């Protein structure tokens with residue numbers, strides 16, 4: 697099984713981008729921590745990370761890796777609230793997918809409360825920081841067993 701952690705627009709700047717909201721940890725530092733945790737709890741499960749500011753590249757990544765050996769965790773960033781293309785790509789998946797947000801999107805500006813993707817996901821985790829990623833991975837793999 698492969699867990700794909702997919703990040704959308706502006707999330708390559710985690711660590712320096714609005715640290716009061718998103719914290720000071722960088723994506724490239726966090727991924728190896730998840731891999732170590734995955735090895736300890738779900739041995740034999742591979743982790744792949746993909747980040748892009750390009751909506752088309754995100755849609756292509758999902759389509760290319762869809763299948764019975766894949767599960768997806770996606771934090772689409774601002775694409776959550778406005779990308780019909782990403783919504784269509786998520787709707788087309790056969791693999792399970794969970795949407796995750798570092799910040800509590802329901803407690804921020806009203807436009808962040810709407811997700812175009814959520815109806816086609818298995819669930820959403822919002823506001824728990826990086827812990828939310830581990831919970832989402834557990835949800836994806838537990839449902840898979």
Ligand code: DQA
Pocket residue numbers: 705706707771772773774775776796797798799800801808
């Ligand atoms: C975010 C929330 C989005 O509203 C925002 O546009 C982001 C980050 C989060 O992880 O909290 O870029 O997805």
